[in-house]
Amino acid sequence: MAELGAHLTVASAGDDRPSIFEAVAQDGLMAAVKPALQHLVKVLAESNPGRYGSLWRWFDEVYVVLDLLLQQHCLARCSASFSENFYGLKRITLGDCRQQPLATAGLPKRQHWKSLLLLVLVPYLKGKLEKLVSSLRDEDEYSIHPPSSPWKRFYRAFLAAYPFVNMTWEGWFLIQQLCYILGKAQHHSPLLRLAGVRLVRLTAEDIQALEKRSAAAPSSQALSIKSRVQSAARKALGGAAFSLSTGLSVSIFFLQFLDWWYSSENQETIKSLTALPTPPPPVHLDHAAASALLPEPKTVCPLCRKTRVNATALSTSGFVFCYRCIYSHVKAHQSCPVTGYATELQHLVKLYSPES
Template sequence: MLFQVGGQGDRPTFFEMAAAQQLPASLRAALTYSIGVLALRRPFLHKVLDYEDEFFAMLMLVLETHSLRTTDASFAESLYGLRRRSVQLKIKNDNVRLIKGEKSQPSGLEKRQRILSVVFLVVLPYFKSKLNSVYNREREARLQASLWGNDDETFEGTSYFDGTEASPVPSRTSDTQVTVRARLRKKVQKLVFACYPFLHAGVEGLSFSYQLLYLLDATGFYSLGLHALGIHVCRATGQELMDTSSRISKIRSRERERLRGPPWLKAVQGALLRCSYTMLDYAQTGLIAAVFFFKMMEWWYQSAEERMSAPTVYPPPPPPPPPKVAKEGISLPNDRTMCPLCSQKRANPSVVTVSGFVFCYACIFKYISQYNRCPITLMPSNVDQIRRLFHDM
C-alpha cells in the first residue's frame, strides 16, 4: 500500500498524488526566483513581483483551463500521466442506495466539473494567498505595536531627540479624519486576523485527513475538493491518450471553422490561433525547461569561491520610533529651544541618551542625580548617560 511505486492498476499512488499537488507551489517558487534574477538587469520586471499573486493566478488560469479542456486533467496531473474521471455511482431499484461492494463507473468530466475544478485549482488558492498576506501584515503590525507602542501616541517632534525641528503636539488621528475606506479596511484586517488561524487550521486538518484516508485505502478521493466534485484521479490509458489527441484536433478544427470576416482577417486570426496552440502545446515542457535553464545559468556564473568570499551586506535597520512621553512626566514646552525643566532658553544643551530629549546641563544633571530617571519619559537613567551637545539646532 505504501510503496505502490510500480504503478499497478488505475489508482495512482499516494506519492504520485502528493507530487502532483505540490508541483504548482514549487513552480511558483521557481518562477519567482527566475523573474527576480531577470529583474536585476530589467528593473521593470519588479512590477511583476509586486503583483506576484495575480500574475501567477492568471498564468495558472490559462494553463489549467487548457489542460482540463483538452486532457481532463490539471496541469500538474497531466505531467504525471493522470486523468480526472467523473464518478457515477450505481443504484438499484428506485431507492437511492449504493450497492455494497459495487465499484464506481468512471466517465469523462462534465462542463460543470471542469469549471469547478478551475475554481478549486486557481481561484481558491489565490484567495488563500491573499488572506495569508493580510494576516501576516496584521501580525507584524501588532508585533511592532507591542514592542514599540502605538505610533499615533508618539511625538512627531524630534528636536528633543537629535536637535531637529518638529512640532511637540502629539499626532493623534481623530475618527472624523479617517475615511470610510480606511475604516472598512481596518475592520477587514481585524476580522481576517481573528478568523484566519481557525480557517487555516480547519482546511489543513481536512486536507490531512483525506490524505491519510487515501494512504490507507479508505477512500478514493485525495482531497475534499475532489470529493465535493465527485471526481476520481486515475492513470491515463493508451486509449485515453489517443482520444485526447483526437479531441484536441476536433476542438481546433471547430475553432478554425468559426473564423469570420474577409480573407486577410481570417489569415491573421489563423496565425494567432496557431501561435496560441504552439504556446499551449509546449507550455509544460517550456516552463520546466526555462526554470532549469535559469538555475543552471546562475550556478554557472556564480562560483563557490565567490559565494564564500562575498560579504553579506544587509541594509541598515530602520531607526526605532521615539519613546513615548509618560503621563506623569514633565510636559514639553511649545518652543523647542526652551528647557522643559526651567522653561528658559537652554544653556549648555545636553541630551539624555536613554530618551533623546534635550535640557540645560545644570537642570538635567540636578534632576537625574536626585531621581535617577528622565523627567519626560520616566525611563531609568544616571548622570553618565548625559551628553553635551556642541551644536544646538
C-alpha cells in the same frame, strides 16, 4: 511490515487509482514552480527596478492569469491539470466508474469550470491571505496603531483565530488523505470532491488518442471568416499555453539542480564563487542627484530632512532613515526612496546605537 504497506505504492491489477505518493507529488509540483518563478522576478526587479518593478508588485496577479491559461488548456486537451497530466493522470466524473471516457473527450462543463476555479482561485486566495496575515503581524509587532483602536483589536482577534482556521484546513486535507490510503474515499483532496471528479491513471487508449490529437492538423479551408478568427484565437491561446506547459516541464528538472546547488554540502563552494568585491553605488545616481537626495549630515533622514528618530536601515540598499518615514514609504511604494531598489517591509533593519 513491508507487505502491509505494499499497497500504498503498487496498485492492484484492477485498480486505476493512483497511489498516495503519486497524488501528493502532483499536488506539490505547481507549489514548487511558483516560488522559483517568484525568485526569478525578484532578481529581475532588483537588477532593473524601473522595468521589472511593476512585474514584481503584481506578480500574484500575473501568475494567476498564466496559471488560468495553462490549466484551461490542460483541462480542455487532456481532462487533467498540468501537474496531473505530467504524472500520467486524468480526471473523470464520479459516475464514470465502469466505462471511462477518453482523456481527449474533456470533462462536462460543470465539472470543467469547477475544476478550473478550484485549481486557480483557491491557491491565489490562500496566498493572499497568508500575505495579509504576515503584514498584520508586522504592524502588530511594531505597534503602528494605538493599542486601544478598533482596528488594532480587530486584527489582533483575526491573528489569534487564523492559526486555528489554518489548522482546520490542513487537518481536513490530512483526514481526506488518510481515508484515501485506507480505501475509504475516492479522493485524496477535498478540492477534487468539491469539483465532483476523481483521479485515475491514463490508459493505453488515452495515450493513443492524445498522440493522434497532437498529430492531427485541422483543415481551415471550409471555415468562414468568423470561424477562422475564432480558430486563430484558439490556436494562439493554445500555442501560448502549450509553450508555457513545455517550458514548465523542462524547468522542473532545472529546479532539481537548484535544490542540489543550494544544499548544505555546497554552501562552501557557493561562498567561494560569490566572494566578490563590494559593488559600487547605483549607476543611475550621479553626484548631482545624490547631493539632492542625501542630506549633508549623516544623522539626518533623507525623507523628512530631520535628525533621525529610531534609525532603521534598508538591507537592500544600506541607507538609513527614520523608522516611521521608511515604513510608510516602503509600504506605499515597495522600493527604496534613494536607489529605487525593490524593497519589502521585512528588509527594514533596526539600528541600535551604543548610547541606547
